[in-house]
Amino acid sequence: MAFQAFMLHFPTPTLLSHSAAMKLTCTQADLNTHLSLVSRVVPPRPSHPILANVLLIADGDTQRVKLTGFDLSLGVQTSFAAEVETGGTLTLPAKLFGDIVSRLPEGPLTLETSEEQVATLTALSGHYQVRGISAEDYPSLPLLEEGDVAMLPVEALLEGLRGSLFSTSADEAKQVLTGVHLTVEPESMEFAATDGHRLAVVQTTNAGGADGEAALKTGFDVTVPGKALRELERMVQMHPATESIAIRFDQGQLIVEWEHQRLTSRLLEGQYPNYRQLIPRQFSRQITVERRAIASALERIAVLADQKNNIVKMMLDSAQQSLTLSVDAPDVGSGRETVPAQISGEDLEIAFNVRYLLDGLKVFNSTEVQLQCNTATSPCILTPLGGTKMTYLVMPVQVRS
């Protein structure tokens, strides 16, 4: 059904007729890196055979080769420079084609297609022929003519993704919790993710909307699948934009475009939890600790904790101004470390899943971390002191003997 809808669009009409033979020369390195980028979104068991292919468009005017992978939900497009002798289009089986290209030696490659949709790949080591499918049937990525646009500096986007993605739920049954909730305001953007046990919220500042395009009148919010944003993070890291990245939304789609890359994703439907009300505003206990000290102690504690139930106990000692971390994995072993800390409030013993703590501490970029809590069974807030504007809430583990 959805597939039919996409079939209405076709690849850009300025290109040569699909049946014309195509010929291009490029480097193995370029083809391989861009192919592996789009192959990641090609579904292993597609609903339609052509979706197991990548779309390859060689453009004689721009002298670029554009690759597309699409699973009808998530689409990725990237292009690289090549010598395009004759422009044309073809789709090739992503896995097969990718496996061959990745194993070819470095150096120039030529790719030619015949009228029968067979691609001939010639490298220094030899040549391969791979049967493709006409590009005519390949669905085109969604376009957004209307909708809202936010302009985000690359660094802000990466900070937002890095600080939130790890808290999404891995459980597909949890639908909206598998995504990151984006709240876009005229001047800022908030990234939030929660799996029900912890919540990560990152605030970033938008690029100045001087060009008028980013002038959002009102704020809006959407939930984007975590999978799409993980791909986006990877793509932005590999091919960073020199300027801001444009993020476009409408009710059902998100489109991110910069330079020669483009990612489209459907949005997750459903009411995202009202997470702001879950964050306590007042705390009876506050701890400031050096991030590296507590993170490396927890890494060592985790070696034992991972053997059983991932539980680390944390003891606040305000007299000693120290934080004691301990693990007791029955039948395996135990461990204990003490880290100096500035502590205000009464002593407390509180337990956590050590993985949740480490996940947050790893993305903090500050020298010091602040922990705030009230009791052993209420939310604990971790914040980097001076660094990303981030709030990380972790629910403790209740211990009952």
Next chain:
Amino acid sequence: MRKIIHVDMDAFYASVEQRDRPECRGKPVAVGGSPDKRGAVAAASYEARQFGVHSAMPSRTAVQKCPHLIFVQPRFEVYGAVSQQIRDIFYRYTDLVEPLALDEAYLDVTEQAGDDPSQDSFVELQSRRSATAIAHAIKADILAETQLTASAGVSINKFLAKIASGMDKPDGLYLIRPEAAEAFVANLPIEKFHGVGEVTAAKMHRLGIQTGADLKEWAEVDLVAAFGKVGRHYYRIARAIDDRLVEPNRMRKSIGVETSFADDVCDRPAMHQALEQIATELQQRMADKDTSGRTLTLKVKYADYQQVTRSRTLPEAIATTAQILPLATALLDTLLDSVGDTPLRPQKPVRLLGLAIANLTISAPSTPSDRASHPIYQQLTLF
């Protein structure tokens, strides 16, 4: 031939309360939640039973049946202490004691009793007295030391001993002699067979099985075909055969966790959420006991006290929440789909959900000391 005694305290909780509260003696007493709360009767005194009050009945219903019923809050710590007293008495007679609950146990007295179990004389021989005499002595000890009465059943296996203890309640002592066993079983109505519940009894009635004699007509293969593996057990008990041993320190057969809702729940997502919590706790309990099992049972109790269970057995051990939860959710959804949740047949309100894991894998027994020090960990959730 073995000599097995089944001892069952008479209206245990209620009798303890009547013992400790003279004002309750001779009156209908129910131990359990009061009717204005959503309580249920945990135990009913014999006086209350005459009005049709029985355990597991909603307190509200109990009051309708018996308006002058006296409700008493349960004192489980007292029942536990009395139960320990009774067990200490059992151990004076044999080490082979298998407690089934606070108020009942099987005892194997083959070693201690005389050779002829049919010798139903109360002659007190110092060393070798009959099993019946031992049962009599146990009853007397219990009465003297706890001022409570028990009923005992004596026979050659657990199945018969358990039926025997129910024959002459309260303060009963009943012997099923080996040579009379088959005839006894043949005349027994099928619903009196221990292990044959309401559903199985109804199914047996439909198949024309009313008594043990009817059951005996059936070939083993046919019983297995009709009832599954347990058909083998039915085939044997119809012949008064039960080889199950009296197992002291019997291993735990299942681990279960349940949650009753403060308010009855009709909403499926809320039930799923509760299941998740239960599954996590169950996993924790299994991890603490270092065990896993292959059978997962879902228990649903509706607001009207109807209780339904659904089970599934997997070829591999179920040990993680990731294994428990999808299975539990599927069992619940199938159950809910089968009973309604349509505009015409709305979801019946549910008051309790539970999960239990059975068919446990054998694990090395942990020492009592580290079992005691094992706390329960529960990851708290945000919403």
